[in-house]
Amino acid sequence: MLSSSILPRRVWLLLGYAVAAAALFSAPLYLNDFRLNLLAKCLAFAIVALGLDLLWGYTGILSLGHGVFFGLGAYAMAMHLKLVSSGSRVPDFMDWMGLTKLPWFWEPFKSFAFAAFMGILIPACLALVLGFFTFRNRIRGVYFTILTQALVIITVTLFVGQQAYTGGTNGLTGFTKMFGYSLKSDTAKTMVYLATVVVLIVAFLLCRYLVKSRFGKVLRAIRDGENRTRFLGYDPASYQMTAFAVSAGLAGIAGMLFVLHVGIISPTMMAIVPSIEMVLLVAIGGRGTLVGAVIGAVIMTQAKSELSASYPDFWLFLLGALFIVVTVFLPGGIVGLVRQLRQTIIRRRSANEINLNTVVPESNGVV
Numbered sequence: 311m312l313s314s315s316i317l318p319r320r321v322w323l324l325l326g327y328a329v330a331a332a333a334l335f336s337a338p339l340y341l342n343d344f345r346l347n348l349l350a351k352c353l354a355f356a357i358v359a360l361g362l363d364l365l366w367g368y369t370g371i372l373s374l375g376h377g378v379f380f381g382l383g384a385y386a387m388a389m390h391l392k393l394v395s396s397g398s399r400v401p402d403f404m405d406w407m408g409l410t411k412l413p414w415f416w417e418p419f420k421s422f423a424f425a426a427f428m429g430i431l432i433p434a435c436l437a438l439v440l441g442f443f444t445f446r447n448r449i450r451g452v453y454f455t456i457l458t459q460a461l462v463i464i465t466v467t468l469f470v471g472q473q474a475y476t477g478g479t480n481g482l483t484g485f486t487k488m489f490g491y492s493l494k495s496d497t498a499k500t501m502v503y504l505a506t507v508v509v510l511i512v513a514f515l516l517c518r519y520l521v522k523s524r525f526g527k528v529l530r531a532i533r534d535g536e537n538r539t540r541f542l543g544y545d546p547a548s549y550q551m552t553a554f555a556v557s558a559g560l561a562g563i564a565g566m567l568f569v570l571h572v573g574i575i576s577p578t579m580m581a582i583v584p585s586i587e588m589v590l591l592v593a594i595g596g597r598g599t600l601v602g603a604v605i606g607a608v609i610m611t612q613a614k615s616e617l618s619a620s621y622p623d624f625w626l627f628l629l630g631a632l633f634i635v636v637t638v639f640l641p642g643g644i645v646g647l648v649r650q651l652r653q654t655i656i657r658r659r660s661a662n663e664i665n666l667n668t669v670v671p672e673s674n675g676v677v
Contacts, residue, residue, distance in 0.1 A: 334507045338500045347571055350503045352611040353510045354568040359591040359603035360510075360517050361560030366589070367597030368521055369553045370533030371450075374585045375458030376561050378465045379433035381580030383562025384569040385469075385476070386432065389416060390425035391485035391493075391569070402484065407474035416475075422489070429566045430559045437558035441551035448547075450536075462582050469577040481576025485569075493573065502570045509567060510604075513560055517600055520556070529553055561588075587614070587629065593636050596643025605644055 337349055358380055365371050392401050393416065399405070400412050418424045440461065444454055469476045476482070491498045520526050531539045532546045539546055569575045578584075587610070595606025618625040640647060 331507075331511060334510075335504065338503060343496075343499065346499070346503055348612065348615055349608075350506050350571045351568065352608045353506045354564045354571065355588070355591060355611050356604040356607035357510055357513050357564035357567070358561045358588050359595065359607040360513050360600060361557035361564075362588055363592045363597055363600055363603040364517050364520065364529075364560075365553050365557040366592060367599065367603075368526060368533060369529045369550060371550060371554065372455050372589065373458045373554075373557070374455050374582065374589060375461045376557070376588050377580045377582070377585035378462055379437065379558040379561035380565040380568070380584070380588070381465070381469075381575065381577070382433045382436070383429040383565030384575040384579070385482065385565075386419070386425050386429035386562070387566035388482040388485070388569045388575045389419040390422055391488060392482050393420050394488060395484060395486040401482075403477045403480070403482075404474060409474055413475055426566065429562045433562035433565075434555040434559040437554045438551055441547075441554040445547040445550045445554075458585075459582055462580065462585055466577045466580055469580070477576070479577060481574055481579075483574040485573050488570070493570070502567070506567045506571070509563060513563070514600060514604065517560075521600065525549070525552075583626070586633070590629065590633055590636070592643075593633065594640075594643055596645030596647075599643070599645045602643050602645035609644075 334349075334353070338346060341349065358376060362373065362376055365373060393412075396402070400409055404412070419428070440457070444457060449457065470479050472478075485493055487493060488498065491501075493499075493502075521529070528539065528544055528549050531542075531544075532549060536546050565575070591606040591610050592603050593606070594602075594610055595604065596602025614625070614629075617628060621628070636643065642649070
């Protein structure tokens with residue numbers, strides 16, 4: 311009886327995933343350039359949200375500094391694109407600052423493979439270092455969150471101050487081609503979009519594998535009771551560091567894809583507000599679900615595009631109000647709300663079936 315009730319749910323779940331994947335892969339056929347680019351940005355942020363859900367939803371660690379990891383990945387790819395677009399000359403912003411020779415640490419980024427590798431490695435290593443000094447010293451909760459915000463401030467200040475090497479407040483832009491193709495061509499846009507879909511699916515499967523494995527069970531045990539997990543012989547810091555590094559690496563990948571779609575990266579995209587928005591993606595969709603992270607990313611990015619254009623002066627107020635409403639009245643997010651409704655329907659159906667199957671004996675009375 312149990313297996314028969316579980317099997318249909320799994321089938322419906324797989325069918326839903328297949329339909330969603332088919333809709334995403336076929337999007338270039340029915341969306342215009344603007345909508346396709348907007349959807350691509352949604353999917354890039356969905357990759358960030360998956361990593362944050364792994365860290366916050368399953369491990370119980372709230373980071374308000376993922377904008378840094380996102381930005382580091384974006385800058386790594388932007389450096390490669392800038393060098394390709396500049397050809398044999400130094401990038402224009404370096405020329406304006408009086409540099410006549412390409413800095414040594416820019417040289418390796420002429421290779422796409424190196425740029426892509428560093429776009430993952432640098433955020434992951436930074437997360438490992440930060441995690442080592444925090445988790446090993448049992449710095450948790452709000453103190454860790456404050457440290458991640460401090461990381462944002464330090465990184466943004468550094469990138470703004472080093473204008474000759476990072477482009478300063480203007481960031482890096484002016485990308486024209488990649489692999490010999492113009493980034494403005496329809497073919498390039500479609501290929502980059504499809505690559506984003508593939509990466510999102512791989513990231514989702516990776517996170518799902520991790521949370522379903524023994525590693526994921528330990529993460530949930532740490533979230534629900536870190537001291538109990540430690541008493542059972544596990545080292546929570548090692549698992550937390552790994553989850554933090556994986557989450558940061560996914561954010562770096564998302565940043566690389568984002569810069570391919572948008573064509574610009576600046577320190578403002580690494581600031582505190584974008585980092586809070588990334589957390590809100592998970593909160594709205596439903597943390598600890600993975601699917602909710604993707605749903606929240608799509609809904610929030612779409613809403614931000616529409617509302618910030620219509621109400622630019624009130625968008626941040628709406629963002630803050632939305633965060634409060636979700637935290638207080640909808641802690642489980644959209645997925646949590648759907649699950650509650652589903653359970654309510656099941657309970658009512660069960661109650662109705664019991665009432666229908668209950669036989670009330672007829673009373674013949676007393677003569």
